[in-house]
Amino acid sequence: MTRILVVDDEPDLLGFVRSALEAEGFHVITATDGTEGLRLALTTKPDLVILDLLMPGLDGQAVLTALLTHDRSTRILVLSATEDRQVRVACLEQGAVDFLAKPFVVRELLARVRSRLLAPAPAGAAWLPEVLRVGEIVLDTRTRRLQVGERTAELPQREFLLLQHLMRNPDTVCSRQELLSEVWGYDFDPSTNLVDVCIGRLRSKLRNDVIRTVRNVGYQLQTA
Structure with a gap:
């Protein structure tokens, strides 16, 4: 049974979320x-942590x-x-x-939980290569390790997901909305600069001319 840890200092909200999740068949x-949330997360290894930000103490x-x-693979859904x-x-x-911002609608919370836990793997995912290569860029999808020439770096999750998507679509113009959907989720405002900031960080680890900006559209990873 899928195990979810909910950490929140509001007893009423905690009970409400617990009841909603248990009604869907989750072990909560x-x-x-x-402090207790961190201890439980480390000892019980839940499939998902739903975490409030504003709590006294830790x-x-x-x-x-x-x-x-x-553990970089820990799935954490933040409530705040x-x-x-x-x-x-x-x-x-x-x-x-x-x-997910408070106050929230329980149906939206459940939809987000299901999307993070229960969505099937993309078609053909089992056949995707574990190591991606575009020119001198090498990305190990198991370790999130980037190699460019003799330089190596371990990428944070969002930079890894963004570069992975670009490398699986070389020479293809990827729109900002597409990248937002693939890397950050379906519900983000397309006017946000999340993609641009993350691209800037990637460029500092690659050759600056490898990721081309396509004005008013998005970005393209060039192979030549």
């Missing part, structure tokens, strides 16, 4: 503070950092009442798989 574990941001430092877009961007750039 709960914690009311960051806050959600510290828990997020600790979990992703321990903050309206600060920079906080949202920072969580996603750090490696959270999704971000």
Whole structure:
């Protein structure tokens, strides 16, 4: 049975989310503070962590950092009442798989949980190569390790996913909306600069002329 850990210091919200998830057949574990949430996440190894940010003591941001430092593959869906877009961007750039603002509709929460846990693998995924090569760029999809010539680097999750998509579509112009959907999820505002910021970081690790900007459209990874 799929196991979900919910960490939130609001008892009413915690009970509400737990009931909704259990009604969908999930096994739910709960914690009311960051310290207990971090302990449970490390010991029970849930399939998904639903994490509040604003908690007394060890806050959600510290828990997020600790979990992703321990295991980059940990799936964390952040809940927060903050309206600060920079906080949202920072969580996603750090490696959270999704971000849902409070107050939220339970149907949306369940839809996001299912999309992160239960979506089938893309058709043909089993045949995708583990190592991608475009020119002198080599990307190991198992370790997220990038090699360009003699230089190597381990990419953060979003940079890895973005470069992986570009490398699987060389010489193809990928729109910003396409990249937002593939890397960050379906619900992002296409006017955000998330893609541009991430492209800038990738360019600093590649040759600056490898990723071409297509004005008002998106980006293209060039093979020549």
